[in-house]
Amino acid sequence: EAGVTQSPTHLIKTRGQQVTLRCSPISGHTSVYWYQQALGLGLQFLLWYDEGEERNRGNFPPRFSGRQFPNYSSELNVNALELEDSALYLCASSPGSHTDTQYFGPGTRLTVL
Amino acid sequence: GENVEQHPSTLSVQEGDSAVIKCTYSDSASNYFPWYKQELGKRPQLIIDIRSNVGEKKDQRIAVTLNKTAKHFSLHITETQPEDSAVYFCAASLGGNNRLAFGKGNQVVVIP
Numbered sequence: 001e002a003g004v005t006q007s008p009t010h011l012i013k014t015r016g017q018q019v020t021l022r023c024s025p026i027s028g029h030t031s032v033y034w035y036q037q038a039l040g041l042g043l044q045f046l047l048w049y050d051e052g053e054e055r056n057r058g059n060f061p062p063r064f065s066g067r068q069f070p071n072y073s074s075e076l077n078v079n080a081l082e083l084e085d086s087a088l089y090l091c092a093s094s095p096g097s098h099t100d101t102q103y104f105g106p107g108t109r110l111t112v113l
Numbered sequence: 114g115e116n117v118e119q120h121p122s123t124l125s126v127q128e129g130d131s132a133v134i135k136c137t138y139s140d141s142a143s144n145y146f147p148w149y150k151q152e153l154g155k156r157p158q159l160i161i162d163i164r165s166n167v168g169e170k171k172d173q174r175i176a177v178t179l180n181k182t183a184k185h186f187s188l189h190i191t192e193t194q195p196e197d198s199a200v201y202f203c204a205a206s207l208g209g210n211n212r213l214a215f216g217k218g219n220q221v222v223v224i225p
Contacts (some may be wrong), residue, residue, distance in 0.1 A: 042217035
């Protein structure tokens with residue numbers, strides 16, 4: 001069974017630009033979670049999608065947004081990039097909104113110059 | 114509250130010794146507590162989890178204990194090996210939804 005996949009693996013952008021990150025959950029999983037892992041700060045929750053709907057949002061500005069598609073894959077969009085957005089962005093999936101266990105993808109390393 | 118705190122932030126142990134990492138949480142409605150291991154440059158991997166209806170769970174060399182009254186849970190690694198060197202994250206579910214709040218991580222170094 002394939003695990004959670006993310007693309008791209010690495011990305012370099014400049015301040016003010018916009019970026020889109022992609023995530024495909026484990027087959028059969030309907031929930032997708034996005035986290036930001038900046039150096040030394042652990043995993044900060046960004047967004048949770050289930051069945052195409054945004055279920056919860058972390059303490060991040062509105063320039064962080066996303067969506068979930070009918071096939072349960074998801075995109076994370078970040079507008080007006082700032083230097084402090086440089087981080088590893090991790091996606092996780094779980095079987096459904098009532099199941100807690102989350103399985104992580106390999107992440108996308110975003111560098112903002 | 115959503116706070117999950119891990120102690121200590123760094124732990125060095127001799128190969129073969131035991132390692133213990135403790136986490137505390139603040140949300141009394143938390144009922145699910147997973148532990149993840151993240152090796153350098155790799156994704157966090159679930160290594161063990163516990164739900165609030167049990168006090169202890171073991172899987173070979175690793176175990177997790179939960180004290181709901183005190184709101185803390187601990188990861189125990191016995192007979193540590195060099196491949197146990199990694200960052201370990203604890204997490205607690207947040208009451209009322211499927212979110213997890215993560216601790217900041219604990220760097221475990223096993224010295225051969």
